[in-house]
Amino acid sequence: xxxxxxxVETTPARLGIMTHNAxxxxxxxxxxxxxxxxxxxLLIEQxxxxxxxxxxxxxxxxxxxxIFVRSDEMVSDARQLWLEGIAxxxxxxxxxxxxxxxxxxxxTQAEENSRYQFELDPGGLPAYDLVDIHxxxxxxxxxxxxxxxxxxxxxxxxxxxxxxGNVDLHMEQYPDVKIDWKV
Numbered sequence: 001x002x003x004x005x006x007x008v009e010t011t012p013a014r015l016g017i018m019t020h021n022a023x024x025x026x027x028x029x030x031x032x033x034x035x036x037x038x039x040x041x042l043l044i045e046q047x048x049x050x051x052x053x054x055x056x057x058x059x060x061x062x063x064x065x066x067i068f069v070r071s072d073e074m075v076s077d078a079r080q081l082w083l084e085g086i087a088x089x090x091x092x093x094x095x096x097x098x099x100x101x102x103x104x105x106x107x108t109q110a111e112e113n114s115r116y117q118f119e120l121d122p123g124g125l126p127a128y129d130l131v132d133i134h135x136x137x138x139x140x141x142x143x144x145x146x147x148x149x150x151x152x153x154x155x156x157x158x159x160x161x162x163x164x165g166n167v168d169l170h171m172e173q174y175p176d177v178k179i180d181w182k183v
Contacts, residue, residue: 005182013175022165032154038147049137058130 060069095105 002183007180007182009178009180011173011176013171014173016170016172018168018170020165020167023161023163025159025161027159027161029156029159031156034150034152036150038150040147041143041145043141043143045141047138049135051136052132052134054132054134055130057132061130 059065065073092105092109095109099105
């Protein structure tokens with residue numbers, strides 16, 4: 001004999017979920033910024049340098065000499081002539097002392113002493129090398145006073161945006177139970 005059987009058929013429920021994500025936006029506007037740099041205060045003081053030009057030697061070269069230089073030269077020349085005269089007198093005395101040797105020292109000395117010798121020195125022209133130039137620069141005084149920058153900043157608040165997310169639920173398939181007897 002066949003027994004009736006109970007047949008159960010079920011359909012599961014299916015739930016559909018649709019999500020929309022939340023959105024957040026953050027925007028930071030630039031700050032208003034103003035920077036000014038004043039010029040530094042600069043003070044420069046320069047005293048003139050000292051220039052000396054000595055052209056004494058150039059003037060002396062063309063025989064334009066001061067009385068002091070002339071007197072020094074005359075003393076020097078006179079001393080030299082005096083020493084040369086002493087030397088000449090000693091030499092002539094030696095020649096006369098040896099008169100017994102051949103020759104005529106008196107006539108020779110008379111002839112030499114009768115000639116007049118002189119030198120003419122007209123001087124030269126001024127030359128660059130004879131001019132002494134000296135320059136002593138003076139130092140510059142430099143004072144610098146820096147100025148601080150002027151900075152003005154105005155910050156701006158960030159702009160925030162938020163859109164909420166949501167979740168949509170719906171039934172895609174409803175549950176079902178079927179019970180049936182099968183013979």
